[in-house]
Amino acid sequence: MLAGHFTTALIAKQKYPKGALLYFLILSQLQDLLWFTFHYLGLETTTPSDAFDATLSNMAVDMLYSHDLLPLLFWLAIVFIIGKLVFKSTQIGIVSMFLIGIHFVLDFFSGHMHHVFGAGTTEAGLGLYAASPYIAILIEALFSAVALWYFFTEETKNGVTRTATNKIAIIAVFGYGLIFMLLIATRSFRELLGIPEFDLGFNTNMPTLILTYGAMLYCLNYFVPRYKIA
Template identity: 80%
Template sequence: MLAGHFTTALIAKQKFPKGILLYFLIISQLQDILWFTFHYLGLEPTDPSDAFDATLSNMAVDMLYSHDLAPLLFWLAIAFVIGKLLFKSTQIGLVSMVLVFVHFVLDFFSGHMHHLFGAGTMEAGLGLYASSTYLAILIEAIFSIGALWYFFRGEAKKGIIRTTKNKVSIISVFAYGIIFMSLIATRSFRELLSIPEFDLGFNTNMPTLIFTYAVMLYCLNYFVPKYKVA
């Protein structure tokens, strides 16, 4: 899941205003940030290497350390310590743990296959990106719509006023994520656009993913705080 994780950060900030939105956005994507890091450390290599060849259904990676169930216990503890130390709040530490755990739950239903600890151990996910890609995207879209509805409804109850333009901007960030995934669900950009084989040295898959996450994070951190209180 890509866009859906960010919705949990918006709700966390709404319910626990002592925290910082940027922090919640980052911690909601902790496992994916770890995945990017472990990819470059050679611990979780991700294929295909070329962004133009990649689809959700053919992306192959064993997320042993970043996403599997056993390491999750360690990342939950780390999230608690970071939240508690940064904000001097046990509550924010616990919320951080919840965001990391919810990331795992959402990936269970809409994401790559995860395991207890390694590909040969008990499966801890449905693996719908590979087996039923469009169903995985539909699950993410439904979750994102529901979470955004809950978020905007909660703001209205608190007397928070947003312009239509601002709401559209926030929703568009999530729509972009869903549309992007739909475009490359089972057909690569090379296939869709008849792109010839070439190597410019920067068309690799992982930098493209990191750029997508960074843009979404930046846009949400920019648009979400722009509101007025009645």
């Protein structure tokens, strides 16, 4: 799951305003941010290496340290300590753990295959990105729609008002993520657009993913706090 994880951060900030939105946004995608880091450390190398060749169905990575079940227990403990110390709140520590846990649950239904600890151990996911990418995207779209509906509904109950432009901007961030995945579900950009083979040194897969996540995080951190209390 790509865009859908961010919705959990919006709801966490709504329910626990003592925490920072940027903090929740980062935590909601922490496992993926760790994946990017471990990729460059040579621990979770992702293929294909060229962004123009990548699709949801052909992308391969053994997310041993960032996403597997046993390391998840370690990350849960770490984020609890960080949340408790930074915000001086046990409650924020528990919410931090929840964001990490729900990331794993959402990936179980819509994401790459994960395991207990390594490819040779019990599978801990449906692996729908590879097996049925369009079903995976549908699951993410439904989850995102319900989560955003709940988020905006609760804001209205709490007297929060947003301009139509602001709401559209927030929804567009998630729409972008879903459309991006639809475009490359089973066919690469090279195949779709007839792009020839070339290497300029910056068309590799991982920087493209990092840019996508970074742009979405920036936009949400910019647009979500822009509201008024009635």
